[in-house]
Structure formats: C-alpha cells, structure tokens
Amino acid sequence: MGLMSGKKGVIFGVANDRSLAWHIAERLHEEGAEMAFTHLPPPKMERRVRLLAEPIGAKVIVPCDVTDDAQVKQVFQQVNAEMGRLDFVVHSIAYASRAALSNPFHHTSRADFHQAMDISVYSLVALCQQGHRFMNPEASVLTLTYFGGQKVIPGYTVMGVCKAALEASVRYLAAEMGRENHIRVNALSAGPVMTLSSSAVDGIDRMLRHYPTKAPLHRNIRADEVGKAGLYLLSDLSSGVTGEVHYVDAGYNTVGW
Numbered sequence: 001m002g003l004m005s006g007k008k009g010v011i012f013g014v015a016n017d018r019s020l021a022w023h024i025a026e027r028l029h030e031e032g033a034e035m036a037f038t039h040l041p042p043p044k045m046e047r048r049v050r051l052l053a054e055p056i057g058a059k060v061i062v063p064c065d066v067t068d069d070a071q072v073k074q075v076f077q078q079v080n081a082e083m084g085r086l087d088f089v090v091h092s093i094a095y096a097s098r099a100a101l102s103n104p105f106h107h108t109s110r111a112d113f114h115q116a117m118d119i120s121v122y123s124l125v126a127l128c129q130q131g132h133r134f135m136n137p138e139a140s141v142l143t144l145t146y147f148g149g150q151k152v153i154p155g156y157t158v159m160g161v162c163k164a165a166l167e168a169s170v171r172y173l174a175a176e177m178g179r180e181n182h183i184r185v186n187a188l189s190a191g192p193v194m195t196l197s198s199s200a201v202d203g204i205d206r207m208l209r210h211y212p213t214k215a216p217l218h219r220n221i222r223a224d225e226v227g228k229a230g231l232y233l234l235s236d237l238s239s240g241v242t243g244e245v246h247y248v249d250a251g252y253n254t255v256g257w
C-alpha cells in the first residue's frame with residue numbers, strides 16, 4: 001500500500017518531462033495516486049502530456065487555459081464525472097511575456113502585468129473557486145513559488161511580484177478553505193531548475209551558478225527533490241500544515257551574506 005493509495009487528484013502544469021509538476025506526479029504515482037492531467041489547448045501540448053501521462057495510467061487528460069473560467073470549470077466537472085471526488089490539486093503554472101521578463105520591472109506594460117498576474121496568480125484562486133466543491137474534506141492544494149517573491153532576484157522582475165501575490169493568496173485561501181472543509185493550501189518554493197518556463201527568465205543561468213556558492217548545501221537542488229517535498233505536502237504526512245511556504249532550495253533562503 002502506497003502513501004497515496006486510493007487518493008485522486010488533478011495536475012495542472014505539465015508541459016514536458018522537465019516540468020516540476022511532472023516530478024511531483026511521478027512521485028505521487030509511485031505511491032499509488034490516480035491522477036488527471038491538464039494541458040494547454042494546442043495539439044502539440046496535448047501530445048507531449050499524453051506521452052507522459054498515459055503510461056502512468058491517467059484516464060483523464062483535458063485541455064485547460066487557466067485564463068478561461070469556463071475551461072477551468074469544465075476540467076473539474078469532467079474529472080468529477082470520471083474519477084469522483086478529489087484529494088489533491090497541483091497548480092504549477094506561471095507565465096510572463098518575454099518583454100516583461102527581459103525589461104526592467106518599472107518598464108512593465110499594463111497589459112503584460114495583467115497577463116502575468118492572471119495566469120500566475122489569479123489562476124490559483126480560480127482553481128480553488130471552481131474546484132473546492134469537488135474536493136474531499138482534508139484535500140490538499142499545492143502551488144509552486146520562488147524566493148523572488150520575497151527578495152529582489154536579478155532578472156525575476158514581474159514574476160517576483162506575481163510570486164509575492166501568489167504566496168499571500170495561499171495564506172488567504174488556506175484560512176478560508178480550512179474553515180470550509182479542512183482543505184489545506186500550501187506553496188512549495190523551489191530553488192532554480194532548468195525548465196521550459198525558467199529558461200525564459202533572464203537571470204536563470206546566473207541563479208544556477210550563484211546558488212552553489214551561497215546555499216548551505218553548496219549545490220543546486222535536483223528536480224526530484226521537488227517531487228519528494230510535493231508528495232509530503234499533498235499527502236497525510238503534512239496533515240497539520242497549511243498556509244505555508246515550504247522551501248526546497250538547498251537552504252538558500254536562510255542565509256544573509
């Protein structure tokens with residue numbers, strides 16, 4: 001019997017096998033979880049996600065652009081119809097335009113700011129709003145964040161502001177969803193890992209070089225470490241934890257020099 005035997009959930013945010021969401025999904029699968037996956041609507045994205053998700057037994061693989069409430073609602077209705085009630089939801093989604101990520105923060109256009117906040121922050125609210133009625137009591141919701149929401153990190157610009165809002169959203173959502181149905185909401189703050197999204201961040205190479213010089217563990221994290229901590233936050237092992245930002249960053253956030 002695995003830690004997640006009999007548990008069901010939806011994973012939002014797998015783009016390919018480097019995605020942090022995929023590393024979490026692999027761990028959940030090893031522990032017996034049954035999962036549905038979403039993908040961005042273009043057929044190319046669907047093919048990539050199917051190649052990964054079908055071999056681990058995913059029966060529900062559905063398109064979802066999180067900027068469209070109707071699509072978010074449809075995901076939860078379809079998943080509920082085919083799998084029943086949910087024990088966990090993974091939100092591993094962020095986007096900012098290349099222009100927003102390569103220009104100084106004070107040059108961010110209103111349109112780029114709104115888009116980044118909509119996809120990277122409001123989407124978590126939308127998932128909780130549409131999804132909570134399909135969740136079991138004590139279900140767990142997990143989002144992915146980065147230290148650039150707490151401190152200025154060169155090149156992280158508008159996404160740092162999004163992550164600050166995301167982490168505050170986690171606390172407010174945790175307070176409300178905990179009262180309603182003992183649902184937990186947490187964030188996992190990962191150190192830098194090369195993925196499709198992070199490669200669009202101007203400073204990613206610098207971050208990857210810098211962490212091993214400063215982090216207490218003197219190395220970068222491995223993506224499977226995000227998977228392991230994700231399993232903890234989504235399983236009964238963390239039953240008393242909510243509203244938290246849990247760092248998986250080789251200790252980088254703890255040092256001040």
Ligand code: NAD
Pocket residue numbers: 012013014015016018019020021039040064065066067092093094095119144145146189190191192193194195196197198
């Ligand atoms: P990724 O590119 O694999 O994942 C990002 C996902 O967001 C993709 O699956 C993409 O399809 C999805 N997405 C973008 N716009 C969307 C939309 N409109 N609707 C639905 N989905 C949409 O990259 P990743 O690094 O695994 O990123 C996942 C999360 O982890 C993000 O929130 C990111 O900020 C966070 N994070 C990443 C790192 C890192 O270094 N890679 C570090 C800390 C936090």
